[in-house]
Every structure is written in structure tokens, then in C-alpha cells.
């Protein structure tokens with residue numbers, strides 16, 4: 001009974017509750033269907049989703065109800081619980097729509113309900129968002145270029161190319177150059193009254209402090225030097241002056257300076273500079289290039305060949321040579337020794353280091369160093385014993401001296417390690433930064449001297465980067481007095497462009513570079529036919545006094561004597577255009593060259609730098625012209641851009657009108673050339 005009463009009371013209570021709830025709802029609905037309800041059915045953005053909006057009201061209401069009903073819920077019978085469960089999905093469904101603005105497609109009702117139930121039962125802990133792994137930004141090319149480089153290179157001394165250092169030709173005051181009076185006098189006789197930038201840096205560095213004037217420095221070897229300076233800036237004198245200055249103090253003739261160069265022509269040229277500067281100083285200068293027989297060269301280099309002398313024997317103080325012939329003498333000339341070397345100069349160093357001919361560099365370096373077992377007679381071989389009995393008429397270099405072999409050798413703490421006194425000097429306008437090549441040189445505490453325009457760096461906004469970056473990135477400095485041009489044209493138009501340059505722009509006293517000896521020969525013949533036809537042309541005759549332009553080929557096919565003769569004629573301006581391959585693109589110094597034409601565009605920046613550097617030397621003005629075939633233009637411009645040089649090269653446009661005066665003559669010359677080749681092949 002009690003139980004029933006309780007039940008009926010409970011039912012009554014529930015009825016009351018439900019009634020009250022119904023009324024509350026009615027009331028609320030009444031207010032929601034107020035006059036503006038239709039308008040409110042539209043979302044502010046004009047959306048037609050009236051249902052969710054109207055449900056939004058319900059949702060709030062429902063929530064209120066739940067809260068109100070929370071207590072009765074605890075006592076709720078089955079039916080009321082059902083109602084409550086029905087309420088919940090509505091609330092959640094609304095939540096889905098309102099809270100989650102993301103879904104573009106409304107979630108199907110059934111699915112959303114399931115989802116809601118799940119969410120309610122297993123409240124989702126928000127997962128921490130892990131940042132996705134980000135690839136680090138790629139380092140810049142300049143940063144990469146500085147990786148793994150020798151510290152000495154990064155700490156290079158930058159020298160302003162406009163620096164000039166005048167000096168007095170007589171008196172004790174050397175003006176800080178380190179040069180003695182005799183040297184300065186001789187320079188002024190040669191018309192040299194000031195040192196160029198590269199010389200102001202290198203000469204004092206090699207001559208001071210005074211201990212550096214010693215012929216041997218076994219306990220305190222000198223620092224090696226690497227020099228990068230533009231073409232025509234005077235690098236040759238930069239090493240010739242200190243070498244002559246130091247070696248002039250010698251009493252006994254020994255091979256003390258070795259200059260290695262890539263070509264015979266350069267050997268001849270450097271010899272002339274040495275002879276001019278060392279005149280009257282008693283130094284003996286020799287060359288080895290393979291131009292003469294090996295036996296002849298041997299007699300020029302070594303005084304004594306019949307007996308083996310531990311200290312070697314030399315007739316010369318300075319040897320200028322190419323690497324191939326040097327190795328021949330090192331291996332095949334008795335008593336040819338490099339142990340007394342005070343200077344080893346590698347000029348055009350990047351080119352020579354790229355040559356692996358018989359591993360010439362390793363052999364030369366080994367010959368300048370004392371063997372590691374000096375003084376140690378425990379490993380004495382038969383040959384050593386034989387040698388020890390030989391006369392030592394010529395003295396050993398200090399670093400090579402050991403104790404007499406018949407005495408037991410006991411090393412003590414007083415024994416100091418002795419090093420070779422050989423100072424390595426590297427020069428180039430395009431010095432390599434390749435760490436592998438540099439490490440092969442085994443440089444001792446190297447000093448880098450770089451002649452380069454700081455202003456240019458500032459203009460290009462590179463202040464924040466190390467000054468030496470240009471060198472590291474192989475952006476080579478050019479002479480300030482050089483004007484550069486490029487002409488883009490069809491391949492077949494190139495001869496016409498050349499005639500246009502010669503006759504309309506006065507391009508004579510010119511070096512014209514082609515890609516091969518064969519192209520050189522063909523172009524010279526074409527020029528000859530062209531000039532013959534032009535000078536015979538009555539129209540041309542009427543115009544002015546016709547001066548025939550003389551062109552000549554300069555190639556490796558010629559004998560040394562022929563080459564010398566041609567260079568002489570060119571210097572005397574009997575030849576106006578010298579057509580050549582890259583044989584003379586490096587180092588050759590012909591002062592009156594005012595134009596360089598790359599008839600075939602150079603394939604890399606190094607070649608470009610050396611070719612154009614045959615003009616605008618020693619502060620003189622010069623013009624460089626590059627004929628670029630249309631299909632090569634992109635590559636060529638990219639090459640210049642990467643070399644940081646594109647904006648310096650002006651693009652020159654040549655119209656049909658410009659070249660039309662040469663058309664007829666060119667056609668006739670071309671016809672003759674074809675004929676001559678046809679005759680030759682028959």
C-alpha cells in the first residue's frame with residue numbers, strides 16, 4: 001500500500017512536472033513565433049537555413065530543461081528517461097551545426113546522433129598538435145662556398161687595385177719596399193718608378209723582416225703566399241723583384257729559384273723580365289721547355305754529371321720551365337737537385353694545378369724536402385753505403401745534412417727539426433679555391449693576398465659577406481680599364497660581324513680567339529680573301545686610301561722560331577690581327593693589344609677572364625668583344641651572371657644596314673674559300 005501511495009504520488013509529481021514543462025514550452029514557443037519570427041528564420045547572411053536557427057532556440061531551452069530536470073531525473077521512471085534521451089540528440093545536433101563550422105555537407109541525422117552519443121560517452125581529450133617536421137632553409141650559395149675552406153683563405157688580405165707606391169731610385173730609403181738601391185736604380189732605368197698594387201703587397205711581404213733575405217731558413221721556414229690579382233696587374237714583377245733581391249746576395253751558384261709556367265711562350269716572356277731586372281746582379285738564369293734537345297739542356301743546367309754529388313750541382317741560380325721538362329730533368333739529369341730551393345713559383349697556378357702530368361707537383365715538392373730518415377743510419381741500404389763513400393764536393397742544404405754515416409747516430413733533445421727553406425709562391429688572375437688542389441701543395445702557414453675592388457663589393461651590396469667571398473665564389477676581378485661588349489648573331493653572320501668590327505669600329509692591333517687551330521686557319525684565309533676583294537673593289541678605292549688589314553695565324557702548329565717572328569711582326573704592327581686559339585690566352589703580355597675578339601665564345605669564365613685580359617694591361621684602356629651565336633646566348637649570359645659579371649658586358653646591336661656594305665665582298669671571299677678547300681681536298 002505504502003508502495004502504491006508512493007507510486008501514485010510519484011506519478012502525480014511527474015505529471016505536475018511534465019505539465020509545467022509543457023506550459024513552459026508553450027510559453028517559449030509563443031514568444032519565438034512572435035511577429036518577427038519569420039525574419040529571424042533567416043540567417044544574418046541571408047542563409048535560408050531556418051531550421052538550425054529555430055533549433056538554436058530549442059537547444060537553449062533544452063539545456064535549461066535539463067538543468068531544471070536534473071534532480072527529478074535521478075528519480076525518473078523509464079518514460080521520462082526516454083524523453084530526456086530524445087532531448088539530448090537535439091542539443092548535440094545543434095552543437096554540431098553551431099560549434100563546428102567546418103563541415104561543408106550537413107551530417108546525416110542518424111549519423112550525427114551516433115556521433116553525439118559516442119562523444120558523450122567518451123569525451124575526447126584534445127590531442128596536442130605536433131608541429132610537422134620542417135625542412136631547414138637551404139643554405140645560401142655563399143655560405144656553402146665558405147664551408148671547409150682553409151682559414152687562411154677566409155682571412156685573406158684584400159688589396160685595393162688602385163694602390164700605387166712610388167719609390168726613390170737612389171739613396172738608402174727604400175720607401176718600405178724592402179728593395180735595395182741597386183734594384184730600385186735598375187727599375188727606374190726600365191721606366192718603373194712606382195710599384196703596382198699587387199707588388200706593394202707581395203714585395204715587402206717577401207723581403208721583410210730582414211731574416212727573410214737569408215738563403216736558408218731551416219729552423220724558421222717562411223710562410224707560403226697565394227696571390228690573386230687581375231690580368232695585367234703586374235704579378236710577374238711581384239715575384240721577380242724579391243727573388244732577384246734575395247738571390248743577388250749568394251756567393252755560390254745553386255739552383256735556388258724555380259719558376260713553373262704552363263707554356264713555352266710564357267717561359268720566354270718571364271725569362272726576359274728576369275734578365276731585365278737582374279741585369280748586373282751576377283745571377284745565372286736558365287730555361288727548360290723542351291725547345292732544345294735534352295742533352296743540350298742538361299749541359300746548360302748542371303756543371304758536374306760524371307760523379308754523384310749529394311748537394312747537387314748547378315750552373316744556374318734561377319730556372320724557368322714547363323712542368324713536363326722539369327720532371328724529365330728531375331728523373332734523368334744527374335746532380336739536378338732542388339734541395340737548395342729558396343723559392344718555388346707556380347705562375348698561372350690554377351692551370352698548372354689542374355695538370356696532373358706525371359704527378360709533377362708531388363715529385364717537385366718531395367725533391368725540395370729532406371728525406372724523413374736523415375741522420376738515421378739504421379736503415380742504411382747498399383745504395384746509401386755506396387753514396388756515403390762518394391765525394392761530397394758540393395755542399396748539402398742545411399735541412400739535408402745528417403751526421404756522418406760511419407758514426408752511430410744518437411738523437412738528443414737538442415736536435416731541432418729542420419725544414420726546407422723553400423717558399424712556395426702561387427699566382428693567378430683566377431686562383432683556385434679548390435681545397436683538394438690547395439692541400440696538395442702542402443702550404444706552410446699560407447698568406448693570401450687578393451687584389452680586388454672593395455667598392456665593387458659595396459655596390460653589389462655584399463658588405464655583409466666576407467670580402468674574400470668573390471674569390472671563394474670564383475667571381476674574378478677584371479682590370480678597371482677594360483670595356484666589354486657582346487654581339488649576339490646567327491652563326492653564319494659571324495664573319496660579317498668581324499668585318500664590321502674591323503672596318504667600322506677600328507678593331508685592329510687585335511687578338512682574335514677561335515675554338516681550335518683549324519678554325520684559326522680557316523678564319524685567316526677568309527680574312528685574306530676578304531681583304532683582297534675589298535682592296536680591289538673600285539667603290540672602296542674611291543672612298544679612301546685603302547689600307548689592307550693583315551691577319552696572321554698564331555698556333556701550336558708553328559715552330560718556336562716562326563711564333564717568335566710572328567709576335568715580333570705583330571708588336572711592330574706589320575700584322576694587325578693575330579688569330580689564335582687559347583694557346584696564348586694566358587699570361588702573354590703584348591702592350592699594344594687594344595682589342596680582343598672572342599670569335600668563338602669562351603666555354604668558361606676562367607677562359608673569358610684570361611682572353612679579355614690580353615688587353616687593358618698595366619692601366620691602359622682596352623676593349624673586348626665576344627661574338628655569341630644565338631643558341632649560345634643563354635649559356636653565355638648565365639656564365640657571366642654566375643661570375644657576377646653580366647652587367648659589365650654591354651650588348652651591342654648590329655643591324656643589317658651596318659653590315660650591308662660588306663655583303664658582296666663577303667660572298668665573293670666565301671666563294672674563294674670554298675674553292676680553295678675543294679682544290680685542297682681533291
Ligand SMILES: Nc1ncnc2c1ncn2[C@@H]1O[C@H](COP(=O)(O)OP(=O)(O)OP(=O)(O)O)[C@@H](O)[C@H]1O
Pocket residue numbers: 191192193194195196199229230231232233234235236237428429586587588589591613617618
Ligand atoms: N710597377 C710597374 N710599373 C709599370 N709597368 C709595370 C709595373 N709592373 C708591371 N708592369 C707592366 O705591366 C704589364 C703586365 O704585367 P704582367 O705581365 O706581370 O701582368 P700579370 O698580372 O702577370 O698578367 P696575367 O695575369 O695576364 O699574366 C707588363 O707589361 C709589365 O711590364
